[in-house]
Amino acid sequence: MKAYLKFDxxxxxxxxxxxxxxxxxxxxxxxxxxxxxxxxxxxxxxLNEITQSLNSYGIEVIENQKSVLVQKIKDAIHEMIxxxxxxxxxxxxxxxxxxxxxxxxxxNLFSDVTYTSIENFIIMQKIELAKQLIVNDKLSLTEIAFRxxxxxxxxxxxxxxxxxxxxxxxxxxxxxxxxxxxxxNT
Numbered sequence: 001m002k003a004y005l006k007f008d009x010x011x012x013x014x015x016x017x018x019x020x021x022x023x024x025x026x027x028x029x030x031x032x033x034x035x036x037x038x039x040x041x042x043x044x045x046x047l048n049e050i051t052q053s054l055n056s057y058g059i060e061v062i063e064n065q066k067s068v069l070v071q072k073i074k075d076a077i078h079e080m081i082x083x084x085x086x087x088x089x090x091x092x093x094x095x096x097x098x099x100x101x102x103x104x105x106x107x108n109l110f111s112d113v114t115y116t117s118i119e120n121f122i123i124m125q126k127i128e129l130a131k132q133l134i135v136n137d138k139l140s141l142t143e144i145a146f147r148x149x150x151x152x153x154x155x156x157x158x159x160x161x162x163x164x165x166x167x168x169x170x171x172x173x174x175x176x177x178x179x180x181x182x183x184x185n186t
Contacts (some may be wrong), residue, residue, distance in 0.1 A: 006136045009082070011030045016057070024050055034075050070113045072099055073106055074121065081148070091122055127163040130156065134168065135175055141168050 001009070014030055020025050021028050027039040042050070051061045076098050080087055087094045092103040095118070099106060110118050126148050132142050145156040161170045 004022060004136055012080070017059075020053065020057075020092055024053075028037075028180070034071055035173065055129075069099070071108075073110055073118065077118070077122055077125055081122070081129055091118070101136055103170070124163060125161055127160055130160060130168065133163075134172055141172075144168070 011103070013034075017030065017036065021036070026042055026046075029171045031037055044164060054061060062071055073095060076095055077091070080094055089097075092107075096103045097104055104112050107118050109133065110116075110121070114121070130144050131146060133139050134149065139147070141153045141156065148156065150156040150159075157168055160166075164171065166174075
């Protein structure tokens with residue numbers, strides 16, 4: 001039997017961090033997604049131990065300020081796209097207001113560090129969510145386009161095909177076929 005799961009990555013990551021950080025016994029506060037503040041001084045060797053422990057789970061402690069801001073941009077984009085209610089403003093306005101920097105500065109920094117644009121990153125995140133919505137929620141393409149603030153299903157389809165190499169309809173058929181085969185094999 002197969003079960004299809006839907007994840008709240010923010011909740012999952014925060015729960016995981018709380019569990020791991022409490023093992024070390026230091027007081028901390030989670031400020032926002034991907035940002036914690038230790039409330040007590042931590043000796044360098046213990047901080048290295050915490051860093052190594054988190055690294056083994058794919059969590060990197062970032063120390064470079066530019067990298068920190070790029071991670072905040074990614075987190076804000078993830079929050080913007082994956083939240084149940086999309087913001088009513090353009091992504092550029094949302095990011096500059098949330099991070100207190102001009103969009104031009106954020107865009108240039110993001111491109112310098114990641115070698116891609118904020119716009120491309122947003123598209124990749126939207127397409128990732130579109131795939132999840134197709135697999136998990138069984139929404140129509142019209143509903144998915146509306147949920148992701150696309151102007152039309154054609155616009156969603158074009159970006160989906162440019163990103164994945166197949167149309168959303170073809171992706172839906174593949175998922176339906178896999179489910180059909182899975183049911184036959186049980």
